[in-house]
Amino acid sequence: MGYEVELKAHVKDVISLKSLLDRTEGIEGPICELKDDIYYCLDQGEALFRLRKESFGPSFSNLKGKLVFTRKQKSLTDGIEVNRETEFTSDDNQFPSAHEFFLGLGYQIYIRKTKRGYSYTLAFDDVLPPLHIELVEVLGLGWFLEMEFILEQEEKVPLARTFLLDMLTRFGLDSQSIESRYYMHLLKSQTTG
Known part of the structure; x- marks a missing residue:
């Protein structure tokens, strides 16, 4: 179980x-990556966990994948997610x-989500693990830049948060582009009007 520190931002260009x-x-x-997610709930409540079919490859016509089962304990501060994950x-x-x-x-389907785009990794020092970067289109929501660290120690969360904000600027985006809501809630609001 680790700590996921993630920032996502809207991308226009x-x-x-x-x-x-x-x-x-x-x-x-x-x-290249393609991720198909189903979030499950009970009695029309909040989403409890996610089933993901994720596929990666050198091109969108040559993808191989796996199935990922995920349960997150979520928190959100200033648009940056800090989640404790259990996965297999x-x-x-x-x-x-x-x-x-x-x-x-x-269980019932809370929402379905499809992401398609590009995945990168950036290693920069020994203090934090490599930064995972995705430039993805979320079907129905548009394009996003996602950046995340998976940390073993909770005490590194503040450093990771600061670094994510620095990288956002480095990639030409500002804090106004940060999306603080979870994708599943954005998608759910479209289905409930």
Whole structure:
């Protein structure tokens, strides 16, 4: 179990940002990615956990993946998420069976989400782990820059938060572009009007 420290920001000029990411010194990538998520709840309540089929590869026509089961304890401060995660994985061909299993236990679909885009990794020092960066289109919501650290020690969270804000500026975005709401709530608000 680790601590996920994540920032996401709206992107208006996708082509320029992708070009900047591709030219960033020390960055690895891009890797093409496709993530299909189902969030589950009970009795129309809040989402309890997520089932994700995630696929990666050198092109969108050549993707391989896995199935990821995730439960998060979430917190949000100034648009930056700090989540404690519990995860495990399975083969992606288990997606239909896992979905049917959860429905059979009485869970309901809270919301579905699809993200498609590019994944990068940036290592910069020994204090923090590599920074995971994604430039993704969230179906129905538009393009976003996502940056996250997965930390083992909670005491590194403030340093990670500061670094994320610095990187946002480095990539030409300002604090006004930060989206402080969770994707699932943005998507849910579209379905409930």
